[in-house]
Amino acid sequence: MKTFTVEEVAQHNKPNDLWIIVDGKVFDLTNFVSDHPGGKKVLVKIAGKDATKKFKQFHNDAIMQRVGLPMQIGVIGGAEKKEEAAPKAAPAPAAPAAAATPVISGELVTADQAKFGNGIPYGDPTWYQEWNSPYYNESHIRLRKAIREFADKELMPYCHEWSEAKAIPREVVKKVGQLGFLNAVSGAGTNPSIAHLMPYPLPAGIKPEEFDIFHEFICVDEIARCGSGGLLWALQGGLAIALPPVMNFAPEPIKNKVVPECLAGEKFIALAITEPSAGSDVAGLQTNAVDKGDYFLLNGEKKWITQGAYADYYVVACRTGGAGMGGVSLFLVERAWEGVEARYMDVMGMWGSGTSYITFEDVKVPKTHLIGELNQGFKYIMHNFNHERLGIVMQANRLARVCIEESYAYSLKRKTFGVRLIDHPVIRNKLGHMIRQCEATHAWLENIMYQIKTLPQESQPSRLGGPIALLKAQSTQTFEYCAREAAQIFGGLSYTRGGQGEKVERLYREVRAYAIPGGSEEIMLDLGIRQSMKKVPKSSL
Numbered sequence: 001m002k003t004f005t006v007e008e009v010a011q012h013n014k015p016n017d018l019w020i021i022v023d024g025k026v027f028d029l030t031n032f033v034s035d036h037p038g039g040k041k042v043l044v045k046i047a048g049k050d051a052t053k054k055f056k057q058f059h060n061d062a063i064m065q066r067v068g069l070p071m072q073i074g075v076i077g078g079a080e081k082k083e084e085a086a087p088k089a090a091p092a093p094a095a096p097a098a099a100a101t102p103v104i105s106g107e108l109v110t111a112d113q114a115k116f117g118n119g120i121p122y123g124d125p126t127w128y129q130e131w132n133s134p135y136y137n138e139s140h141i142r143l144r145k146a147i148r149e150f151a152d153k154e155l156m157p158y159c160h161e162w163s164e165a166k167a168i169p170r171e172v173v174k175k176v177g178q179l180g181f182l183n184a185v186s187g188a189g190t191n192p193s194i195a196h197l198m199p200y201p202l203p204a205g206i207k208p209e210e211f212d213i214f215h216e217f218i219c220v221d222e223i224a225r226c227g228s229g230g231l232l233w234a235l236q237g238g239l240a241i242a243l244p245p246v247m248n249f250a251p252e253p254i255k256n257k258v259v260p261e262c263l264a265g266e267k268f269i270a271l272a273i274t275e276p277s278a279g280s281d282v283a284g285l286q287t288n289a290v291d292k293g294d295y296f297l298l299n300g301e302k303k304w305i306t307q308g309a310y311a312d313y314y315v316v317a318c319r320t321g322g323a324g325m326g327g328v329s330l331f332l333v334e335r336a337w338e339g340v341e342a343r344y345m346d347v348m349g350m351w352g353s354g355t356s357y358i359t360f361e362d363v364k365v366p367k368t369h370l371i372g373e374l375n376q377g378f379k380y381i382m383h384n385f386n387h388e389r390l391g392i393v394m395q396a397n398r399l400a401r402v403c404i405e406e407s408y409a410y411s412l413k414r415k416t417f418g419v420r421l422i423d424h425p426v427i428r429n430k431l432g433h434m435i436r437q438c439e440a441t442h443a444w445l446e447n448i449m450y451q452i453k454t455l456p457q458e459s460q461p462s463r464l465g466g467p468i469a470l471l472k473a474q475s476t477q478t479f480e481y482c483a484r485e486a487a488q489i490f491g492g493l494s495y496t497r498g499g500q501g502e503k504v505e506r507l508y509r510e511v512r513a514y515a516i517p518g519g520s521e522e523i524m525l526d527l528g529i530r531q532s533m534k535k536v537p538k539s540s541l
C-alpha cells in the first residue's frame with residue numbers, strides 16, 4: 001500500500017479534497033464527506049490531520065472495518081512496514097520460566113500464549129489474561145485464536161446489518177460450517193459415533209479424540225463475543241438442540257442424510273416442542289400423531305421455534321400415546337411435506353434467528369421418520385436438556401462479559417464533568433458489581449464443565465441436572481444485570497440502534513430470550529433445589 005508523509009496528508013484539507021489519518025492509516029473521505037452520518041462539518045474541521053482520537057470517540061470497530069477500510073488509500077511512512085514486519089518477525093523467545101504462566105495444567109507456556117485479546121480488564125476470561133488454569137491446554141489456545149480471527153473478520157462487523165435485516169446470509173452459515181464450528185456446538189465433536197458424518201474437520205485442526213467440552217465452550221464463547229444472540233441462534237439455536245436426538249436415536253438412513261447436511265450449514269433443522277399453551281411444561285403438549293397403518297397423521301401448532309421460519313427439517317415432539325410424559329414421541333418432519341407451514345414471528349430480539357409459528361395440518365409422516373421408539377420421546381428430549389442449558393449458560397455468560405468489555409472501554413474514553421466516566425466512583429461501582437457476578441458465573445461454569453469431562457456419563461444427569469439448572473438462572477440474571485448497567489453507562493447511545501451502543505442496545509433486548517426458554521429462571525431455581533433435596537442425608541431428615 002502507498003505511503004504518505006504527514007505533510008502530504010495535510011495538503012488535502014478541503015471539503016472537496018479531504019484526507020484524514022486514523023491509526024497511521026490514510027483515508028480519502030472526499031466522496032464520503034457529504035454522506036457522513038455524523039455530519040460534514042466535523043470532518044471538514046479535522047481535514048488533513050490525525051483524527052485517531054476523534055474517530056475512536058464516536059465510532060465502534062465495526063464502522064472502521066465495514067465503512068472506513070474501503071476508503072483507505074495508504075499509510076503514513078513506516079506504519080505499513082511495521083505492520084507487515086510483525087507476522088514475519090522471529091517468534092518471541094519463550095519467557096523465562098519464572099515469569100511464564102502455567103496455563104496448561106502444570107506446564108509452562110510462552111508469554112504470548114498466556115495473554116490474548118485486547119486487554120480490557122475482565123473483557124476476556126482470566127486465562128486470557130495471564131492467570132493460571134488447570135482446564136486448558138495448547139489446543140484450546142490454538143482454537144480461541146482461530147475462532148476469534150474468524151469472528152473479528154467475518155462476523156462482528158456485520159452483526160448490526162444482519163440484525164436489522166432480520167436475516168443472516170446463508171453463505172455465512174456455510175462458511176461457519178466449513179470452519180467446523182457447527183460440529184463443535186452440536187454435540188457432534190464430543191460424540192465419537194458421529195465423527196464419520198462430519199462434513200468438515202473440527203476447527204483449528206483439533207482431532208476428534210482430543211476434543212472436549214472446553215473446546216466446545218471456546219467456540220461458543222468466541223462467537224458470542226460478537227454480542228449478538230440473534231447471530232448465535234441463527235447459527236446454532238435450532239441445530240444444537242434438534243440435531244442431538246437425530247444423532248443419537250434416529251434410524252441410520254435419516255442420520256446419514258440429515259447430520260452431514262446440517263453440520264455443513266447447507267440445511268437447517270429446528271426443534272419443535274413448545275406450543276401456544278405448553279412451554280416448560282413439556283409433558284402437557286397437545287400436538288398429536290395418529291397411527292394410520294402406513295403412516296402417522298400429524299396435527300398441531302408449535303410456537304417460538306428457533307430457526308423454524310427457514311428450517312428444512314423439524315424434530316417434532318407430539319402425543320402418540322396417553323397423557324403425560326409417557327405418551328410423547330419424536331418425529332423428523334420435512335418442511336417440504338404437504339400440510340407443513342411456518343411463518344416468522346415478530347419478537348423482541350434474536351433477529352435473524354427465524355423465530356417461528358408452525359402449523360401441521362394432516363401431515364402424513366412415514367413410519368421410518370420416527371426417532372427412536374414410540375412414546376419414548378420425552379426421554380430423548382431430556383437426554384439433551386443439560387447440554388442445551390449449558391449452551392445457554394455459555395452464551396449468556398459471554399454476553400454479560402460483552403456488556404462489561406463494552407462499558408469498560410467506553411468509560412475509559414467518554415468524559416463527563418471534565419473527567420472520564422471511569423474516574424467517577426459510581427461508574428466503578430457499577431463495573432465492580434457486573435464483574436463480580438460474571439466471574440463467579442464463569443468459575444462455576446468451568447467447574448461444571450470439568451465434571452462433565454471427568455464424571456462417568458451415566459451419573460451426570462442425576463448429579464449435574466440440579467447445579468446446571470441453578471447455573472442457568474445465575475447466568476441469565478447476571479446477563480440481565482450487566483445489560484442494564486451497561487445501558488446506564490452508555491446512556492442515550494444504548495437507546496439508539498447502531499453506533500457505539502450497538503451491542504448493548506441489542507443485548508438489552510435479547511436478555512429475555514435467555515431468561516425464559518430452556519427452562520425459565522423460576523423453574524430452574526425450583527428444579528435445582530428439588531434435585532438437591534434428593535441428596536439430603538437421611539440423618540438430616
Ligand code: HEM
Binds near residue numbers: 029042055060071500
Ligand atoms: C474513516 C472515517 C470515518 C468513517 C468511515 C465514519 C463513519 C461514520 C458512521 C458510519 C457513522 C454513523 C454512526 C454509527 O453507526 O456509528 C458516523 C457517525 C459519526 N461520526 Fe464518523 N466516520 C469517520 C470519521 C469521523 C471523524 C474523523 C469524526 C470527528 C471528527 C467523526 C464524527 C462522527 C460523529 C460525531 C458521529 C455521530 C455519532 C453519534 O451518533 O453519536 N467521524 N461516522
